[in-house]
Amino acid sequence: MKKILLILLFVHNIIFSELIIEITESSENLIRVAVVQKQQATKIGDLVVGVIEQDLKRTGEFEVLTKDQMLSIPTKESEVIQRDWLLLEVDAIIFLDIDESRNNLDIKFLIYDVGYKDISDDGKVLGLPDSLRQTSHFVSDEIYKYFYGIDGVSATKLMYVTKNENIHRLIISDSDGFNEQVILKSNQSIISPTWSSDAKDIAYVSFENNRAQVFLHNLATGKRESILATGSTVSSPAWSPDKSKIAFSSTMDGNSEIYLMDLRSKKINRLTDNKAIDTEPAWSPDGKKILFTSDRSGSPQIYEINPINLVKRRITTVGNYNARPSYVNKQKIIFVHRGTESFQIAALDLRTREFEILTSTKNDESPCIAPNGNVIIYSTKEGELSYLAGVNISSGVRFKLPAIYSELKEPAWSPFLR
Amino acid sequence: MKNFLIFIITVIFLYSCASTNVVEVENREATTVDITQSEISNRISNVGLDLGEPEIKIFFDYDEDALSEKSLVDLLEISRVLKDNERYTLLVEGHADERGTREYNLALSERRAKAVEDFLVSAGIIPVRIEVVGYGEEQPSDISSNENAWSKNRRAELFFVR
Numbered sequence: 090m091k092k093i094l095l096i097l098l099f100v101h102n103i104i105f106s107e108l109i110i111e112i113t114e115s116s117e118n119l120i121r122v123a124v125v126q127k128q129q130a131t132k133i134g135d136l137v138v139g140v141i142e143q144d145l146k147r148t149g150e151f152e153v154l155t156k157d158q159m160l161s162i163p164t165k166e167s168e169v170i171q172r173d174w175l176l177l178e179v180d181a182i183i184f185l186d187i188d189e190s191r192n193n194l195d196i197k198f199l200i201y202d203v204g205y206k207d208i209s210d211d212g213k214v215l216g217l218p219d220s221l222r223q224t225s226h227f228v229s230d231e232i233y234k235y236f237y238g239i240d241g242v243s244a245t246k247l248m249y250v251t252k253n254e255n256i257h258r259l260i261i262s263d264s265d266g267f268n269e270q271v272i273l274k275s276n277q278s279i280i281s282p283t284w285s286s287d288a289k290d291i292a293y294v295s296f297e298n299n300r301a302q303v304f305l306h307n308l309a310t311g312k313r314e315s316i317l318a319t320g321s322t323v324s325s326p327a328w329s330p331d332k333s334k335i336a337f338s339s340t341m342d343g344n345s346e347i348y349l350m351d352l353r354s355k356k357i358n359r360l361t362d363n364k365a366i367d368t369e370p371a372w373s374p375d376g377k378k379i380l381f382t383s384d385r386s387g388s389p390q391i392y393e394i395n396p397i398n399l400v401k402r403r404i405t406t407v408g409n410y411n412a413r414p415s416y417v418n419k420q421k422i423i424f425v426h427r428g429t430e431s432f433q434i435a436a437l438d439l440r441t442r443e444f445e446i447l448t449s450t451k452n453d454e455s456p457c458i459a460p461n462g463n464v465i466i467y468s469t470k471e472g473e474l475s476y477l478a479g480v481n482i483s484s485g486v487r488f489k490l491p492a493i494y495s496e497l498k499e500p501a502w503s504p505f506l507r
Numbered sequence: 508m509k510n511f512l513i514f515i516i517t518v519i520f521l522y523s524c525a526s527t528n529v530v531e532v533e534n535r536e537a538t539t540v541d542i543t544q545s546e547i548s549n550r551i552s553n554v555g556l557d558l559g560e561p562e563i564k565i566f567f568d569y570d571e572d573a574l575s576e577k578s579l580v581d582l583l584e585i586s587r588v589l590k591d592n593e594r595y596t597l598l599v600e601g602h603a604d605e606r607g608t609r610e611y612n613l614a615l616s617e618r619r620a621k622a623v624e625d626f627l628v629s630a631g632i633i634p635v636r637i638e639v640v641g642y643g644e645e646q647p648s649d650i651s652s653n654e655n656a657w658s659k660n661r662r663a664e665l666f667f668v669r
Contacts, residue, residue: 212528220532227530246535261537274541278645280609288535297542299555300640301613311538320552322617322641325610338614340641344621345614366614382611388570389611410570413608425608432606452652454608470605473650499609507530 110266114487116150120180120236123154127164127186134187137196137225144229144243147265149486154179166201166208174203183232192218196228200235209235222267240461246503248282248291252496259293266490282501285328292326292335303337316350327370336370336379347381349396360394371415380414380422391424405437407444415458423456423465434467447480455498460505468498553598553668554640561664565623572622582623585665586630598666599623601641604657609643617641623663
């Protein structure tokens with residue numbers, strides 16, 4: 090029995106080989122660090138160090154010293170010979186104290202600032218059995234926050250859709266592409282996956298009944314239900330931040346309009362009413378406004394509506410194709426913008442009206458924002474292959490998740506998982 | 508009241524003393540749902556039936572749902588067949604090319620199918636005999652990324668259900 094299980098695991102790994110993230114453009118100001126263990130190095134300790142080093146490198150904002158580059162390997166702060174580390178131009182040494190004594194793996198860490206000889210407060214991450222990678226990711230995120238003042242996103246998850254030989258898979262993986270879990274496997278398209286604010290449920294559009302329908306899906310149990318069984322298209326789901334409502338688009342009244350469903354009473358409110366296409370609703374972080382795409386002016390443009398009093402205003406004015414909006418924060422939005430020849434991801438500051446094109450690839454679609462509001466992942470296409478690419482707003486770091494599937498699309502970044 | 512105040516002060520004090528920032532990992536396992544073998548659950552329409560090749564295809568311009576003159580001639584012929592065969596119904600599937608966002612394309616593709624329906628209704632066919640569905644950019648007839656493929660993919664496909 091054990092043998093069969095092992096073989097199954099092995100096959101599973103072949104089919105779903107993990108995504109590899111490739112940095113295509115690094116930050117100009119890299120922070121140089123060394124990651125060391127406070128005790129005698131162990132096998133597990135080395136694994137933890139490896140995950141954290143990879144996490145930091147993957148941000149494109151850190152440079153990590155290898156053991157060979159170090160002149161000495163301190164196991165506590167008092168052993169640090171400042172001169173050596175200044176010579177190596179190291180900004181900080183990260184000390185890990187890995188406790189394997191419980192069944193769970195716990196990691197304590199502190200950051201030694203080489204220049205100032207300053208030591209950070211202790212941080213501690215309490216793990217679960219078999220959570221070595223996730224526990225390490227939380228440490229990476231604390232380290233990231235110490236240096237950049239923004240929460241790291243190593244310990245978050247990504248959801249995306251792959252297509253291989255006409256099988257569509259909705260997949261959730263760690264943000265580094267490891268631990269892929271297939272959530273839904275279908276013969277028909279799956280689009281517009283989205284997370285609830287507590288990351289316990291998701292919503293998406295499935296064509297499994299040959300017509301677009303919105304499903305709500307509990308991740309732990311796999312229990313799923315379609316929100317509305319009308320004979321018409323129901324699409325583009327978006328959970329309200331408090332998880333009590335779902336905004337969606339439907340053609341149940343003739344053409345595509347935006348609706349709001351209260352998930353407890355199942356009561357539906359219609360938010361838009363005109364002959365144009367209204368779709369792609371997206372909630373503001375405070376749940377008070379909804380962005381959507383409408384072609385009521387003759388071309389797709391982005392509008393904002395107050396779901397209580399239904400007051401609307403047009404947001405985008407530059408260009409003749411602006412769609413699929415989402416809020417980065419209360420003040421900034423991102424969306425798909427058509428330039429002279431190609432579709433790219435753009436950002437607009439709602440207060441200053443500053444407009445900026447963020448991506449340098451073509452055919453860019455489905456932008457989603459990391460929960461720290463600073464990294465965007467989107468899908469793009471080269472030839473017949475679609476794959477995911479990303480950009481860090483503050484540092485300008487660019488990366489891609491190369492296509493190992495024939496198609497990789499519709500990314501959705503999870504909220505923080507704590 | 509006094510006790511309450513002391514309690515608050517104590518809590519704040521304890522909180523500010525705690526220099527260790529503790530994070531706990533949560534278990535987030537998920538279940539796989541495989542529906543590749545399952546039947547369509549709500550067969551309430553002709554959508555999804557295997558109806559073979561479409562009777563005709565109507566093509567559209569980029570981001571447009573307007574019917575060309577040639578399409579109008581083809582659709583008049585379709586309306587004649589429907590009038591001559593009162594038991595026939597019609598399924599109209601709308602499609603879009605890959606450019607632009609998936610959700611907008613879904614709505615656009617359905618609007619194309621609806622434009623076909625609206626014309627047939629104006630030609631005297633009762634609406635209950637026509638069913639429309641939008642597939643967006645999900646079912647391209649040519650998967651290449653060039654103008655030739657896109658022009659083939661911006662289409663409505665019409666099927667008689669006999």
